[in-house]
Amino acid sequence: MSSNIYILAIESSCDDTAASVFKNDVVLSNIVANQKVHVDYGGVVPELASRSHQKNIVPVVDRALREAGITMAELNAIACTTGPGLLGSLLVGTSFAKSMAQALDIPFISVHHMQAHMLAHFIQEPNETKEVPAFPFLCLTVSGGHTQILKVTDHFNTEVLGETIDDAAGEAFDKAAKIMGLPYPGGPEIDKLAQRGNPDAFDFSKPNVPGLQFSFSGLKTAFLYFLRDEKEKNSDFIEKNLNDLCASYQRVVVEILMEKIETALDETGIKTLVIAGGVSANSGLRDAVLDLKNRGIKTYIPKLAYSTDNAAMIGITGYFKFLKKEFSPLSETAKARLNL
Numbered sequence: 225m226s227s228n229i230y231i232l233a234i235e236s237s238c239d240d241t242a243a244s245v246f247k248n249d250v251v252l253s254n255i256v257a258n259q260k261v262h263v264d265y266g267g268v269v270p271e272l273a274s275r276s277h278q279k280n281i282v283p284v285v286d287r288a289l290r291e292a293g294i295t296m297a298e299l300n301a302i303a304c305t306t307g308p309g310l311l312g313s314l315l316v317g318t319s320f321a322k323s324m325a326q327a328l329d330i331p332f333i334s335v336h337h338m339q340a341h342m343l344a345h346f347i348q349e350p351n352e353t354k355e356v357p358a359f360p361f362l363c364l365t366v367s368g369g370h371t372q373i374l375k376v377t378d379h380f381n382t383e384v385l386g387e388t389i390d391d392a393a394g395e396a397f398d399k400a401a402k403i404m405g406l407p408y409p410g411g412p413e414i415d416k417l418a419q420r421g422n423p424d425a426f427d428f429s430k431p432n433v434p435g436l437q438f439s440f441s442g443l444k445t446a447f448l449y450f451l452r453d454e455k456e457k458n459s460d461f462i463e464k465n466l467n468d469l470c471a472s473y474q475r476v477v478v479e480i481l482m483e484k485i486e487t488a489l490d491e492t493g494i495k496t497l498v499i500a501g502g503v504s505a506n507s508g509l510r511d512a513v514l515d516l517k518n519r520g521i522k523t524y525i526p527k528l529a530y531s532t533d534n535a536a537m538i539g540i541t542g543y544f545k546f547l548k549k550e551f552s553p554l555s556e557t558a559k560a561r562l563n564l
C-alpha cells in the first residue's frame with residue numbers, strides 16, 4: 225500500500241463551489257466555480273447560492289479528480305468546510321462530502337473555514353518546496369465575514385488577539401463599492417480602480433476602538449454621508465472622482481488594518497506575519513505588509529488563488545488533521561457560526 229495520503233477537499237461556505245485534491249501537503253488540482261447569479265442582486269443571495277452549489281458540485285469534484293489524475297478508489301479521506309458560512313451552502317458541501325466518504329468507506333474530516341485560510345500558507349506546489357512560516361506567527365485574517373488578528377503557535381493552536389466589533393474588512397469594501405454603484409464583490413473592483421487614483425485625494429476619519437479590536441461600520445457611514453453631501457453639490461461627483469475615491473477609501477481601510485497589526489507585532493514581540501482571506505488579495509494591503517520587511521518582520525502573502533475562497537486551503541488543513549487522525553463522525557453537521 226502506498227504511504228502517500230490522498231485527500232479530496234470541498235469548500236462551499238459562500239458563493240464559490242470548490243474542490244481540490246492533495247497528495248500529502250502538495251496540491252494536485254484546485255478548481256473553483258464562481259457563481260455569477262448574484263451579480264444582479266449586488267450581494268450573495270443565500271438560496272441561489274445553495275442551488276448553484278447543487279448544480280456545480282458534481283462537475284467541480286469530477287474535474288478536480290481528473291486534473292489530479294486520481295481515482296475515487298485512491299482517496300484516503302474527504303475534507304470539507306463545515307463552518308462558518310451560509311448554512312444552506314455549507315449543507316450542500318457537507319452532505320456531499322459525508323455521503324462520498326461513507327460510500328468509499330474512508331474518513332470524513334471537518335474543516336473550519338477561517339483556520340483553513342490561515343493554513344493556506346502551508347500548501348506546497350508540485351516540484352517546488354516553498355518555505356513555510358515558522359511558529360509562532362501572527363495572522364491577519366481578513367475576509368468578507370471576518371477580521372481577526374491571530375497568534376498562531378501551532379497548526380491548530382490559535383489565539384484570537386483582536387477582531388472586529390462590527391463589519392469585516394471585506395464588508396467595508398463591498399458596502400463602499402455598492403454605495404458607489406460598483407458591482408459585487410466590490411473589493412476587487414475598488415482595488416482595480418484604486419490603482420489609477422490618488423490615495424490622498426480624500427480623507428475619512430478612522431474609528432477609535434481600544435486595543436486590537438477593529439471597527440469598520442463608522443467608516444462606511446462616513447463615506448456614505450460624504451458622498452451624499454458632495455452629490456448634492458455636484459450630481460456626477462462619484463463618476464468624476466471614482467478612481468480617487470477608491471484609492472482614498474482603500475488607503476484608509478489599509479491604514480486601519482496596519483495600525484492594529486503593527487501594535488500586535490510590537491506587543492507580542494513576534495517577528496513573523498502572515499495575511500489570509502479574500503482581502504489579503506488587496507494590492508494596497510499587500511504593499512503595506514511587504515513594507516514591514518524594512519522593520520525586520522518576515523512576511524508571508526498568499527498566492528491570489530489561495531487568498532479568496534478555494535478548496536486547496538481545505539485540503540492542506542485536512543492533511544494536517546489526517547496526520548493527527550482527527551476525523552469527524554458522519555453525524556457532524558454544518559454550522560453557520562463557529563468560533564476559532
Ligand code: KG4
Pocket residue numbers: 238366367368369370393394395397398409410411412415501502503504505506507531532533
Ligand atoms: O475569503 P473570501 O473569499 O470569502 C469569505 O470567506 O468571506 O473573502 C471575500 C471578501 C469579499 O468581501 C471581497 O470583496 C474581498 O474578500 N476581496 C477583496 C479583494 N479580493 C477579494 N477586497 C479588497 N481587495 C481585493 N483585491
Ligand code: ZN
Pocket residue numbers: 337341367368501502532533
Ligand atoms: Zn473565506
